[in-house]
Amino acid sequence: MRPHSSLKQEFLKEWIKGLQRCSFPKKSILERKKAIKLSADIAMASARNGTTCWSRALISSAAKDGSDNNHLVKQILGPESDRPAVENKAPARQASVCKKILKRSCRIRRRGRRKCGAAAAPSSIAKHLVKKRRQILRSLIPGGEFMNEICLIEETLDYITSLRVQVDVMRSLATASVRGTE
């Protein structure tokens, strides 16, 4: 496992920077929560420096022009946005292309499978189950639809560790702030 503390350190730094750049005050709790979560996600993703697919996908999806968070993201990313943004554009384009190809192939595969009929063999049933779960996992992980299976599992690994770091830091911050306000 990666050294946890260094990752936490980076994440926290980025997050605080992003939070400080966020335009306060948001009126509603939900907006605030969104801003917090967004900054945390982006901090987490940028901590990877574009080495992992999910981080790029996360940033690119957050920075999509049509999204609501766009301004927030731009603020958070700030001057650093140039580099990750450039990286994100390419994957975004590739992502859309891959998506189309994937959809096409899925359609074809579905057609083929229907011709075969119901699969009675346990192995095929197991494969079907596994495939279903893989689909779910793909939907969970940002940018997961564009990865092959090997990459998917690697990205999952990375994503899980980052999520853990995120949760730990946020939790400690929350407890500290709660205790601070008491």
Add this chain to the structure above:
Amino acid sequence: MDKGEKDKYELENRNENSINYQAPVMSSDWQFGGANLTSAGMSLVPSGNPLALGSSCASASVADSFGSNLWEHPSNSQNLGFCGINVQNGASSSNAMGIGKSTLTSLRSGVDRPFDMGWNAASSMLKGGFFLPNTTGILPQSLSQFPADSSFIERAARFSSFNGGNFGDMVSPFGMPESMGLYTGGMGLMRGPEDMFAANGMKSVSGVESQKSKLNVTEATRDACLQVENRAKKSPGNDRRSGSLFRANEEAKQGAGGSGNESDEAEFSGHDGGQDEPPSLDGAGGEPSAKGLSSKKRKRSLQDAEIDQAKGGQPPTEAAKDGAENQHKGEQKQTTSVNKTTGKQVSPASHPPKEEYIHVRARRGQATNSHSLAERVRREKISERMKFLQDIVPGCSKVTGKAVMLDEIINYVQSLQRQVEFLSMKLATVNPRLDFNIEGLLAKDIIQSRAGPSSTLGFSPDLSVGYPALHPSQPGLFQAALPVTGSNTDVIRRSLSSQFTSMTGGLKESNQLSNPWEDELHNVVQMNYGTSAPSDDLNVNGPQPSGNT
């Protein structure tokens, strides 16, 4: 292994010193006249195959004695009877395993000396257990007792795979006709138990047999249970490292040093003979060649019950040949690989799968060889990475099978994401201004717990001073959580210090901080500890401020 080592191990065995915990278990068992060792035997196996080889040396004496018994009583019944009796006595499991392992090592040393040593050393110990049942008619029933313990069978298969690899080593470098003759004789003898094991559903045996036709000699000679153990161990990992068996075998064939072989085989890593690949298990080059080799061997093993000794010298050439013929053997590989992957969760006691892939092979008629090869490689990679995931995701270690593991992973990711959402919401409610004045927070904490200085920055180097003092004070329970929380706060402080100028009085601050650190860490640790459990249960962590102060 050197002779000196063997002697040392024997002595340790006798003295019940535990070189590794396998040895003492076995020796103690024998001394106690065969206490029920099923569990002990099982415990032996989990020692880990990496230890198997080491322990095999320790148990070399036992194995040798057993082997000597085998050879001394060439009658099938007697051999099997020993096998069965061991089961009945409860010492068989350990004996079998020990024998398998010890024979492996002894064979690997490739000299008759270990056998002599073993016989002399352990004969006295073993006589009670082995010679008791000179009955001949017990074989089938006694052997049938083996499958009763599926986990034992698993381990037996594991060890048998070890056996296979070692035998390969033994066979090729040492073309000793005598030993070969012995082994062939043993093979004939052990054919019966092997078949019985297969009949009992010990897929591992057959799997081993099929996979390593070249090692049939060794397989047959050694205990079927040993092979079963080996196979069993392999079967769970089959989907991941089906080629590892061959790697081990080929390494053995390479005639590497005994210890080197042991370590390699034990770890099932390394490279195929002449087919170098990255040390990781998913070496594409090695695996296909190994697969081809296995497929080839499988055929032969299925066809020939007995294998002539010449095969022993051929495996290296065969390996090279197979590497070249890989493309043409794709079908076989496919079937075997497919069989293995479908048998991901197959227990070693699954005899039908062993026979299945014969049919599967005929049925499948899959795509081109290169595709199947690539498929195989891809599957190996995936399974290896799933292993990493198993380590990370809590509660996944006991789970086998892709679907269930994927389920766990999905649940874990979902729970983590939900936690992030919840925590962000909590932070939003707690801090309406989103300013998150970290400095202020920490300062407040410190002020709360202790009337200390308001300067909370610039003591990161001193924190490390404080931590060692803290650790002994913390209960052991929180040790695990401590580094996390400690690093959290440390991280926070470090980041703050990086952004703000450091303050004065490092030492003074550290001293003053140590107590507040203790309190804060206590609380945070309790909180984390309390919340980490629910998170493991895949529940969204409810706020547990009660865990604080």
